[in-house]
Amino acid sequence: MQRQQPIERDLVLLGGGHTHAIVLRKFGMQPIAGLRLTLITNLVDTPYSGMLPCHISGLYGFDESHIDLRPLTRFAQCRLLMDEGIGLDLANQQVLCKNHPPIAYDVLSIDIGSTPATLDVPGAAEYAIAAKPVPQLLKQWRQWLTAVEADPAKSRVLGVVGGGVGGVEVALNMQARLWQILDRARQPRDRISIHLFHRGEAIATGRNRWTQKHLARLFKQRGIQLHLQENVTAIALAANEQRLVQCESGLEVACDRVIWVTSASAAAWILDSGLATNDKGFIQTHDTLQTLHHPNVFAVGDVATMVNHPRPKAGVFAVRQGPPLFENLQRWLTGRSLKPFIPQRQFLNIIDTGTGTAIASRGPFAAESRWFRAWKDHIDRKFMRLFTDFPAMTATQAPLSLASAESTPPPCAGCASKVGGDVLSLALRRLQQAFPAVADWPAAADVVVGLAQPDDAAVVRVPPGQLMVQTVDYFRALLDDPYVFGQICVNHCLSDLFAMGAVPQSVLAIATLPYSSPRKQADTLYLLLAGAYQVLAQSKTPLVGGHTTTGPELALGFAGNGLVEPDHLLRKGNAQVGDRLILTKAIGTGTLFAADMQLKAKGRWIEAAVASMQQSNYLAAQSLRQHAATACTDVTGFGLVGHLLELVQASEVAAELDLTALPVLPGARATVAAGIVSSLQPQNSKAAQALQNQRAISHHPDYPLLFDPQTAGGLLATVPPEQAKAAIAALQALGYANTCEMGVIVAAAKPAQPITILS
Template identity: 60%
Template sequence: MQVATPIVKDLVFVGGGHTHAIVLRKFGMNPLPGVRLTLITNLVDTPYSGMLPCHISGLYDFDESHIDLRPLSRFANCQLLMDRAVAIDVANQQVICAHHPPVAFDVLSIDTGSTPATVAVPGAQEYAIPAKPVPDLLKAWAGFLEEVQHSAPGPISFAVVGGGVGGVELTLNMQMRLWHLLDELGRSRDDLTIHLFHRGEEIANGRNRSTRKLLHRRFVERGVQLHLQESVCAIEPVGDDQRRVRCESGLVVECDRVFWVTNASSPGWIQGSGLATDDDGFLLVKDTLQSCSHPHVFAAGDVATMQNHPRPKAGVFAVRQGPPLFHNLQAYLKREPLQPFAPQKQYLNIIDTGDGSAIASRGPFTFESKLMRAWKNRIDRKFMSLFSAFPDMGAESPSRGQPEIAAAPAPSMYCAGCGSKVGSDVLRRALARLAISPTSLKKGGNNLTVGSQTDHVLVGLASPDDAAVVRVPPGKLMVHTVDFFNALVDDPFVFGQIVVKHCLNDLYAMGAEPQTVLAIATLPHATTDKQTETLFHLLSGVQKALMATQTPLVGGHTTEGEQLALGLACNGLVEESALLPKGGMQPGEALILTQPLGTGTLFAADMQKKAKGRWIENAIAHMIQPSATAMQVFRQHGVTACTDVTGFGLLGHLLEMVEAAQVAVSLELTNLPLLEGAMNTLQQGLVSSLQPQNLQAARALANAAAYAQRPDYPILFDPQTAGGLLATVPSDRATDCVAQLRDRGYPAATRIGTVQPFRAAQPPITIEAW
């Protein structure tokens, strides 16, 4: 059987900056067979510096001014790991992450941008708002705007510390946004006072003289109070809401907010990496954008300094580094000559003034006009369109004919005579990295033995054999369930956690406590090293999710295939009197759902690169949240019946409960909790392939015709992965039950209906909506 080229090399990107965004798009256009791409970033929406000031002013919305890395990663066939790099182990070629297991690389590229410089000024860290990280700045700015909007008329003031180009542009655009808000509120613009503190004699140092003079004139005309040649020595609180700025000269200014826009620095973990750096701690790179000390490490953007061509930390240089970085990464992987890159010495710099005009400078020349702003808008929108309008890269992909990467013999043909088994070496090495050391593995086989050894496991971790042996306590019932599915996310560590949540939900829905788990995993074709890496991350995710329940993974099996897949066979124990069959609900009881709906439509959209990254990350946060605590809460409130909402959708699983109990239900459609973005994707007609089959459950609706055209109607049939629990409790305890669920970490928990008496010859479910 012909299969895809096996994975033989790992190219890992740390950071989702402008340069990496361009490189990923180019890899999507020109992939390298045999190379696995991985992007590690803690921001799924990376701000585009060219549009950020005008996002502050309100000209651009969030999506217009941010690059969504999830659809871009989909296009590039790149694994997206949402995490923060905290170290680079160059010797062992691993990226150390805050929450993921170490990520191995053959080639590494770093584009994390800069970070806020360590502020030694007393009070600045506590009472000032730094310009980076940008998400924190935007959150603080939104809070300030909301405070102004809801405050009583009166004076408003803020200060900006730092009069470089960044501070100047931020000040002008913040002023314009607040002026517009005051206009909307019917208040005077004179209510606003702005202070700019700068150590230098002139603002916008680094720009030509005419630009500095023009900006100074604009600041004076717009009433910004300039405090030049002033060094801020302290930021102090004044009551609950005010700040006091103290300068070395003795100047003291009080204001509502202080924004800190001084020079940034390199990430702290760079200094301890062993990679060559400049005097300021930024990565030092050659003309090829390779590290001066480690040729298999590349760097670009603000985090890097070109040894022979130092340039200011500006977005224009990061963008220009995209094509040469892409070329040299591919050339290095293909063992071809790399090409040097020399950035331009002069470049066009455009400063948005927030009022529809812009100041452009190049060399000694300066221009200001609305046409310049319009031109910049056209340039920025064209650039951003690269990351939202992707070409169809189907059978005619430019990658056809590309040379494959080969570091070790890897067959392109795989037989099924071995049952597509993964070799025992992969298992042994993956288990060793998990700090699991079974005394032996079945000779010639590949049984997994991972997890916490417990008294009821007789044959498992301590003494692996042909099968696990588990003691069942007397008087207990054993509950069995199994499920298996292909990876719906490209992060094996997260996928492992999703599968555990999904599979254990069946046990919780029956009232059982998990006892043991068996796994079967399908690993993509790859070299031994690469399969070990994949299995290690997959089992790390499984292990993390199982640790919360103290449930051991006692065995399993691994196979090879076209794509990553995982299944779990789970066993649980329950007292017969505590068993929760679907048919236990009674008329008058309340129906409660613990988790929002929408994974089916969202991941259908994700496959088509039409889901926003923040929607998927929010969905994943719900999909990996264990249900054990939710069942504890239901128990405390007299739960009578329960199921989990998965592939059949809410209506399909509710119908199973209704038919088993021979009751009816009034379902509150408008009360259904929905995942962020689910309504948007449903309205685009983006639904799961299982949705048409689930629509058959509409036969159970007494008034489907009255609601079938509502935009929220399709969510009833949306299939869920790792969905929530659906349970009934006595109505007089429902309010307290929902409140406790939300307090215990299920913020979307909602009462969605009421059980009614059975109605003969009528569909059992009635929609209610207001």
């Protein structure tokens, strides 16, 4: 049996820009054995700058104009960490993150883009909408479009600050979209006025004179008012919630919205990172795309400036840097000399007018034509297909080898597969430093022997008059992010305790770490346990011990102990006729992650599922107990019907389940409709024998979701009818937004078929 190559080196890609998207695709086609890829990004859908103006004008939909990084990272066998870099520890080779512990790297590449400059102009940050980050711009834009559609007869004023190519395209395409709304409502187009403020003498800075003059004529034809050589000095809040754009000349214009599209600036933390930067804060790089003083750190895209070949901050250069960055990263990792990259001086620039034509310019030549719009559409769609149409990979494709890779003996089994003592000590020491308050948690007083003592087993005290509730769960990682996986896994385990009314007292961890060097094993173990501790801290549950081993893939589990007073124990067998069924979370994780494995799930679907799985059932269980819950179970591997069946059989009752009330995670209906289900689905579907009306309901599109296995799913509880509304309101107030009443408990007329599905 072929074993996985041990992880020897870490390549971390910080930022999901165009360059890194290309690099990921190429790594998927030409991997390096022993290399672990990690992408850190706060956007799972990264906007493609070439299509963004036409997305604003409505020509392209969201998916057409955004690169979905989730299937791309899956194809590249790359860990995806949804987070934002806020600094670097160059001495220890770590990326400092906003929400994750530091992420170690051997080689780092930075492609985090830029933000509009001069947002420190008084009032700009408060009252203007920055062009970047793009998701915030699009969110505000959609909200304004909704307001215009609701009242198209109202006159409105839009201001755009910045007359470079970006500002020009924003103004033209926003106007085109607003005109569409006014035309449909049969309102005159002059209901919308647009003002563009630019400190230069001509718009489209950097383009040839014909393009600049032609755009000025086009703006005049379309009624966009140009304010040239006007330096915006402040934006103030005016009457009727308008924004007053104030210029150095004394010009003032009241606008309903102001879009800030000025020249680019670098993230503030770059200046404090220790990397060499220019006077504008951009990272300086050699021709090889390496930073000046840290050869294992590369930088590309808008955040970087090549010292010998400075170029404008434009998407075309980021795209062109993809292949040379990939080649030089591979050369660095495999011990070969790097190749210099010299970007072109002139490039084809196409400005979309938003009305079916485009202006193409290169050097001194320029023209406007519908053919240019069609040409650009062909180019952009071809580029975007790189990230949706992945080539089939075959087992015969031999990966490259790392320069430092050494021949390692086959991994042993039995006790020899355990993780070394140094690895455990390092990970636990970091854990104790990160969570020093654990010793003060109330349950810590019950720990007689735990992690602090080098004994063979943990020892905990059971307080008199209480029962010990025990559970265990263990499964392969469904995410490449060990920190988030740690949170999900411990949530899944503790839910068994919560469902029985118990308060967690302690947990033991069992982890399988991928074959790798001791240092990398320690990093992975720390991330796993740090994620778990984030959840354990909510219920103040100490980790008292565990077991670690190595294997071909990451896996994690927990054995949990809980305490409960005998008369507070919740059992599946106590549901009463007339009780209402309450479900606290949406379902669909099984089909979504099955689709994710097939590269057919959208990143935003998976992120919504992850957010649901990260939500602990701790507060939900407390609330249900306060509302006199009679029976409870957690919805996990057996699916909704499977767990409900256990409950009604134990209680010797029946249930009517309202399928129309079923809360479903985003995307789950689409993946089920595509025939994508979990590998456990066929076994779960055997529970359909317990449905009184299986044949009548089996055609319903949501029917397969009744058997979908859940990871870290919600609680399914029965409460007295007089408590149902209050219980649902309380749970929703606690953040369980999808909580709903799913049905009612009835007398068991047919014990062999105790569940009826209503639709």
